[in-house]
Amino acid sequence: MQKSKKVQICVAMLKSSLPQEFSPKIGIVLGTGLGNLACSLQDARHIPYADLPGFPQSTAPSHHGAFSAGTLAGISVILQQGRCHLYEGRTPDDICMGVRVMAELGITSLILTNAAGAINPLFSAGSLMLITDQINLTGQSPLTGPDEDSRRSRFPDMSGLYDPDLIRIMEQSALSLGIGLKKGVYLCIPGPQLETRAETRAYRLLGGDAVGMSTALEAIAAKHRGLRVLGVSCLSNQNLPDCMAETTIEDIIATAEKAAAWLESLLLAALPALEKECR
DSSP states (O other): OOOOHHHHHHHHHHHHSSSSOOSSSEEEEEEOOGGGGGOOEEEEEEEEGSSSTOOOOOOSSSOOOEEEEEEEEEEEEEEEOOOOOGGTTOHHHHHHHHHHHHHHTTOOOEHHHHEEEEOOOTTTTEEEEEEEEEOOSSSSOOSSOOOOOOOOOOSSSOOBBBBBHHHHHHHHHHHHTTTEEEEEEEEEEOSOOOOOOOHHHHHHHHOOEEEEEHHHHHHHHHTTTOOOEEEEEEEEEOOOGOOOOOOOOOHHHHHHHOOOOHHHHHHHHHHHHHHHHHH
């Protein structure tokens, strides 16, 4: 369980760098290849992770490593540009520290984005998938350890982890823009190696539609903190075990960056309704 003193130190540093009146209700975590959304911020303030004592630094490719605060579509938001992962040797507390910091800043809803491989044969690379549920195969939880938060349940219910009302808003916005959206289950593995053919078959049998190396632990931590959770995967490659093509992290990032343009348009269209729903 996250050490609250470490979180509070980072929160105090962030507050000292942000306007006093800044009060975001929505936080967004930007995954692999998706960091360019921060360029659309108005009145932006950027605070590198390196300026926050004890905050874990990301070493993953294309993860910029900063909090960015400002407005998108007239809505106050705070962005986490890049995250850290179990495969970097990080703990679940490290991975979820950004979520807990944003919760202390007052957000009520969290949008998690990632690049993921499509394992549903009907899903194609370059498309977007709304996450309706998840399978955590990391073997770890951000709630493990001493329970320092008596205000919240030690055993939070996860049956409605991804908020159906927020999903509905995204679907309506996608329909108005003519953007195709898939919906499916996100399966999280530790990585960093990509999955084998046999693993891909197994993950599909378990009910996964997309596979990645992030998001699941953050979603658990967010739900524990009482946040409403929305998740979107940019499907960066297609994993078909009977005709699996080799891929590289460079290819994955390039495809995610192309899909990110659709995601940015979708978020800008949906944010006013999302913010209204989350008040």
